[in-house]
Amino acid sequence: MVSYHEVRQRWESDPVKFWREAANQIEWINSPKEILDETQAPLYRWYTDGVLNTCANALDRHVASGRGEQIAILYDSPLTGSKRALTYRELLDQVSLFAGGLASLGVHKGDRVLIYMPMVPEAAIAMLACARLGAVHSVVFGGFAAAELAARIDDAEPVVIVSASCGIEPSRIVEYQPIIESAIHLAKHQPTAVVVLQRPQAPAVLGEREVEWHDLLATATGHDPVPVQATDPLYILYTSGTTGKPKGVVRDNGGHAVAMAWSFNNVYGMGPGDVWWAASDVGWVVGHSYIVYAPLICGATAVMYEGKPVGTPDAGAFWRVIEEYQVNGLFVAPTAIRAIRKEDSAGSQLRNYDIKSLRTLFLAGERLDPSTFEWASEQLGIPIVDNWWQTESGWPIASNLRGLDPMPIKSGSPSVIVPGYDVRIFDVQGSEQPAGAEGAIVIKLPMPPGTLPTLWGDNQRFIDSYLSTFPGYYTTGDSGFFDDEKYLYVMGRTDDVINVAGHRLSTGSLEAVVAANEMVAECAVIGVHDEIKGQIPRAFVVLKAGVDVDPKTLRKTIVAAVRDEIGPVAALKEVVIVPALPKTRSGKMLRATMRGIADGREVVIPSTIEDIAVLEAITPLLQGDSTAD
Ligand code: COA
Ligand code: AMP
Numbered sequence: 001m002v003s004y005h006e007v008r009q010r011w012e013s014d015p016v017k018f019w020r021e022a023a024n025q026i027e028w029i030n031s032p033k034e035i036l037d038e039t040q041a042p043l044y045r046w047y048t049d050g051v052l053n054t055c056a057n058a059l060d061r062h063v064a065s066g067r068g069e070q071i072a073i074l075y076d077s078p079l080t081g082s083k084r085a086l087t088y089r090e091l092l093d094q095v096s097l098f099a100g101g102l103a104s105l106g107v108h109k110g111d112r113v114l115i116y117m118p119m120v121p122e123a124a125i126a127m128l129a130c131a132r133l134g135a136v137h138s139v140v141f142g143g144f145a146a147a148e149l150a151a152r153i154d155d156a157e158p159v160v161i162v163s164a165s166c167g168i169e170p171s172r173i174v175e176y177q178p179i180i181e182s183a184i185h186l187a188k189h190q191p192t193a194v195v196v197l198q199r200p201q202a203p204a205v206l207g208e209r210e211v212e213w214h215d216l217l218a219t220a221t222g223h224d225p226v227p228v229q230a231t232d233p234l235y236i237l238y239t240s241g242t243t244g245k246p247k248g249v250v251r252d253n254g255g256h257a258v259a260m261a262w263s264f265n266n267v268y269g270m271g272p273g274d275v276w277w278a279a280s281d282v283g284w285v286v287g288h289s290y291i292v293y294a295p296l297i298c299g300a301t302a303v304m305y306e307g308k309p310v311g312t313p314d315a316g317a318f319w320r321v322i323e324e325y326q327v328n329g330l331f332v333a334p335t336a337i338r339a340i341r342k343e344d345s346a347g348s349q350l351r352n353y354d355i356k357s358l359r360t361l362f363l364a365g366e367r368l369d370p371s372t373f374e375w376a377s378e379q380l381g382i383p384i385v386d387n388w389w390q391t392e393s394g395w396p397i398a399s400n401l402r403g404l405d406p407m408p409i410k411s412g413s414p415s416v417i418v419p420g421y422d423v424r425i426f427d428v429q430g431s432e433q434p435a436g437a438e439g440a441i442v443i444k445l446p447m448p449p450g451t452l453p454t455l456w457g458d459n460q461r462f463i464d465s466y467l468s469t470f471p472g473y474y475t476t477g478d479s480g481f482f483d484d485e486k487y488l489y490v491m492g493r494t495d496d497v498i499n500v501a502g503h504r505l506s507t508g509s510l511e512a513v514v515a516a517n518e519m520v521a522e523c524a525v526i527g528v529h530d531e532i533k534g535q536i537p538r539a540f541v542v543l544k545a546g547v548d549v550d551p552k553t554l555r556k557t558i559v560a561a562v563r564d565e566i567g568p569v570a571a572l573k574e575v576v577i578v579p580a581l582p583k584t585r586s587g588k589m590l591r592a593t594m595r596g597i598a599d600g601r602e603v604v605i606p607s608t609i610e611d612i613a614v615l616e617a618i619t620p621l622l623q624g625d626s627t628a629d
Pocket of ligand 2: 391502
């Protein structure tokens with residue numbers, strides 16, 4: 001193995017050569033000659049003249065090279081009591097057929113397809129089928145409600161929606177059909193067809209526009225991979241921004257394929273034949289990159305798990321899967337480990353299983369708190385690797401790279417900057433901060449292949465949202481600092497994005513729903529500390545003059561509205577009535593101050609504050625003490 005410093009040095013001395021060589025891991029129809037196009041800076045494009053097909057890289061080439069009988073996807077669903085294994089050959093056949101089916105519904109290269117599905121292999125099949133056609137998929141997480149779905153339909157304008165009749169949560173069956181119908185009703189754009197995978201737990205009654213998955217396959221013929229430019233979009237993934245309108249993060253084909261291959265090998269230390277399990281959901285970026293694309297592009301076996309870490313059936317659920325499939329690498333959000341620890345802090349469930357196959361536990365999606373890190377280290381006795389990144393980057397920005405010579409792991413830090421990224425810490429004026437000083441985490445442009453080239457249909461919003469605060473740099477929205485060995489420490493978001501159980505949410509969109517309640521004069525939604533979920537949203541509301549309402553009734557109404565309009569994933573359960581919200585003398589709400597207090601950071605109270613007593617009254621509530629009211 002080579003050392004991190006050697007690889008970093010190779011990248012620093014000649015980034016273009018570095019990424020030209022990395023591109024050799026991909027099978028190109030036309031190999032790229034132009035590696036980086038800087039002519040449209042600050043918009044950069046990678047491998048501009050390269051031509052490839054991402055699906056062919058994930059499937060066809062492995063079958064052609066003799067990997068056809070290896071299992072590509074292991075589906076395990078304790079929620080339905082079912083298991084399935086699909087070899088690379090079987091997966092290729094199904095993807096090719098489904099691509100043919102989509103084509104028969106009028107899906108062509110460049111068209112969008114919205115996928116709203118639970119964690120079943122058909123979700124991956126639908127994604128790969130789109131990639132095969134050169135169509136652009138947009139997967140929407142099943143925990144979002146109709147209005148959120150409608151916003152995505154109107155932005156992406158899909159020709160077809162691919163869905164299932166239901167998703168399954170431990171406490172209930174979630175019927176998708178009414179959600180999709182209502183979303184299509186709310187949306188201006190109308191898809192021409194909806195493909196529905198019928199599930200026996202709640203079959204849907206199909207209407208005129210709907211076609212059943214297997215009926216579509218019955219008349220379809222297989223479809224060959226369609227050549228696309230490296231810069232053609234592979235997918236759009238909507239993520240929460242500061243405002244209510246979600247941002248359509250675009251991922252292109254070429255840079256993405258290279259980044260997936262490079263990161264799976266070098267960051268995660270995984271390769272062909274390894275069994276890999278990212279216990280996330282295809283609706284999130286982790287699901288796109290590391291449930292579907294990276295393991296398949298690299299010829300590994302990917303586990304797809306439909307269940308929770310606890311209660312399906314117990315806190316040994318994850319360890320059972322690791323033993324059964326001899327999993328070599330596991331990737332989860334820290335919240336899942338906290339949930340397991342809560343149920344089984346002594347690790348007795350863990351000791352019922354033989355998990356020697358597991359080389360590394362990777363944790364990402366939210367801050368890894370030292371006590372979770374320490375518990376996992378003690379219980380598992382393997383490296384526990386924090387990695388920091390975001391939907392926009394698509395792959396890790398900071399990590400302890402397991403495909404390179406081992407480096408020390410430090411509790412509280414996702415370790416070092418991954419080659420390809422040039423990360424700096426800036427103060428508000430844009431001056432670089434010395435080791436130990438906290439500031440905005442920014443990335444010098446150009447960012448590496450696989451990172452977002454733009455937002456869907458909105459270059460200006462991309463520039464305004466990410467590239468304008470510090471020209472020449474991408475603003476991550478996180479703050480942090482380096483120690484004197486260049487290990488990064490990520491402290492939290494500097495904007496109105498919160499992270500609930502590894503799910504990214506915008507407090508702005510929650511506030512919009514809360515503020516729409518006729519009894520509410522004004523409100524603020526802040527992420528407060530939660531022992532299991534890391535953060536949970538808490539709404540602080542000021543009632544309109546003369547309104548007299550039972551707090552329980554108000555809470556019920558607001559919680560129901562948020563569930564209805566954003567979805568259960570928003571997880572807003574706490575609504576606190578306060579007499580006033582802290583403001584400056586000119587009436588500006590002190591959100592950043594409230595956020596800082598909620599995050600446990602040292603905050604300087606602005607001298608312009610109107611009434612310090614108002615802030616003092618809600619401080620315990622911001623710090624996570626829900627009983628203080
Ligand atoms: N479809 C419909 N509803 C969904 C859903 C989906 N795909 N995913 C979650 N929900 C619902 C849940 O049922 C829950 O509803 P409830 O309020 O009626 O109970 C609500 O959304 C909140 O879900 P969640 O935040 O996941 O809480 P939970 O209590 O169900 O589970 C954990 C808590 C920690 C076990 C769970 O969040 C977990 O395993 N997280 C792993 C993190 C992860 O996958 N992160 C992805 C990025 S890496
Ligand atoms: P998402 O786009 O949903 O992946 O969320 C990205 C955000 O989650 C980041 O900007 C961080 O705020 C947070 N995040 C992800 N991984 C980590 C990590 N390892 N440590 C700290 N925060 C993280």
